[in-house]
Amino acid sequence: MDLHLAGRVVLVTGGSDGLGAALVRTLAAEGARVAFCGRDEARLLAVAEQAAQGPGEVLPIVADVRDPDALARFVDAAADRWHAVHGLVNNAGASSAGPFETQDDDVWQADLDLKLYAAVRACRLVLPHLRRAGGGAIVNSLSVTARAPGAASMPTSVTRAAGLALTKALSKEFGADGVRVNAILVGLVRSGQWERVAAGQGVPVDELYARMGTASGIPLGRFGHAEEFADLVAFLVSDRAAYLTGTAINLDGGMSPVA
Numbered sequence: 001m002d003l004h005l006a007g008r009v010v011l012v013t014g015g016s017d018g019l020g021a022a023l024v025r026t027l028a029a030e031g032a033r034v035a036f037c038g039r040d041e042a043r044l045l046a047v048a049e050q051a052a053q054g055p056g057e058v059l060p061i062v063a064d065v066r067d068p069d070a071l072a073r074f075v076d077a078a079a080d081r082w083h084a085v086h087g088l089v090n091n092a093g094a095s096s097a098g099p100f101e102t103q104d105d106d107v108w109q110a111d112l113d114l115k116l117y118a119a120v121r122a123c124r125l126v127l128p129h130l131r132r133a134g135g136g137a138i139v140n141s142l143s144v145t146a147r148a149p150g151a152a153s154m155p156t157s158v159t160r161a162a163g164l165a166l167t168k169a170l171s172k173e174f175g176a177d178g179v180r181v182n183a184i185l186v187g188l189v190r191s192g193q194w195e196r197v198a199a200g201q202g203v204p205v206d207e208l209y210a211r212m213g214t215a216s217g218i219p220l221g222r223f224g225h226a227e228e229f230a231d232l233v234a235f236l237v238s239d240r241a242a243y244l245t246g247t248a249i250n251l252d253g254g255m256s257p258v259a
C-alpha cells in the first residue's frame with residue numbers, strides 16, 4: 001500500500017530513540033520530510049544518519065519539549081525549511097509510575113510537563129500550519145494505562161488519560177478544518193527505555209523481553225517491535241487513514257483488558 005507520504009512534512013517529538021526513532025526511519029523510507037527532536041544531539045544525529053538512507057529528508061533539532069521556547073523553535077525550523085506542516089506526532093516521554101503515596105507534587109508536575117503540557121503546546125503551535133495546509137494529522141503516543149489504569153500506575157496513567165481526552169476534544173474541535181487527531185495506546189514495546197531497565201538490572205535486554213513478554217500475560221506472547229509502532233503511526237498520519245479521527249488504538253499484543 002502506498003501511503004502517499006512523499007513530500008509530506010511530519011514533526012516527531014522524541015525521535016532520537018525507541019519508538020520515535022523507528023518512526024523517523026519509517027517516515028523517511030516513505031519519502032516524508034521529517035523534523036524530529038530530543039535533548040541529546042549525538043543520538044539525534046545517529047538517527048538522522050540511519051534515516052538518510054531513505055528517499056525522504058530529515059531535520060534533527062535539539063529541543064527539550066518541556067521548554068516552550070525550544071518547542072516553538074522546533075516547529076518554526078520545520079516550517080521555515082519546508083514551508084508547510086502536515087503532521088505532528090507527540091511521542092516524547094518517559095515512564096513515571098509508582099506507589100501513590102511515594103509520588104510527591106514534583107513527580108506529578110514533571111510528568112504533566114513532559115507528557116501533557118508539551119503535547120498541548122505542540123498542538124497549539126502546529127494547528128495553524130495544518131489549517132493552512134488544508135488539513136493534517138496529529139497522533140499522540142500514549143499508554144494502555146490511559147484506559148486501564150492499574151495499581152501503582154500514577155502519575156503516568158492519569159497523565160495519559162488526560163492525553164486521551166486531549167485527543168478526543170481536539171478531534172471534535174478541528175475535524176471541520178480537516179485535522180484528524182488519534183492516539184496510540186502502547187503496551188510493552190521494545191525501545192531504549194527497556195534497554196536502560198535491563199542494563200539497570202544487569203540482564204541482557206533479550207532476556208528481559210522474553211521474561212516480561214511471558215509474565216505480562218500478553219495474548220500474543222511477546223513484546224512489540226518499534227517498527228510495528230512506526231507502521232501504525234505512518235498509516236495514521238497518511239491520507240490512507242482519512243476517515244479515522246478521535247480514536248485510540250491499543251498497540252499491545254492484546255494485553256489490555258479493555259478494547
Ligand SMILES: NC(=O)c1ccc[n+]([C@@H]2O[C@H](COP(=O)([O-])OP(=O)(O)OC[C@H]3O[C@@H](n4cnc5c(N)ncnc54)[C@H](OP(=O)(O)O)[C@@H]3O)[C@@H](O)[C@H]2O)c1
Nearest residue numbers: 014016017018019038039040064065093188189191192193
Ligand atoms: N516502549 C513502551 O513499552 C512504552 C509503553 C507505554 C508508553 N510508551 C510511550 O511511548 C513514547 C516513546 O517511548 P519509548 O519507549 O520509545 O522511550 P525511549 O526509548 O526512552 O525514547 C524516548 C524518546 O523521547 C525523548 N525525550 C524524552 N524526554 C524528552 C524531553 N524532555 N524533550 C524532548 N525529547 C525527550 C528521548 O530523547 P532524549 O532523552 O535524548 O531527550 C527519546 O528520543 C513515550 O511517550 C513513552 O512514554 C512506551
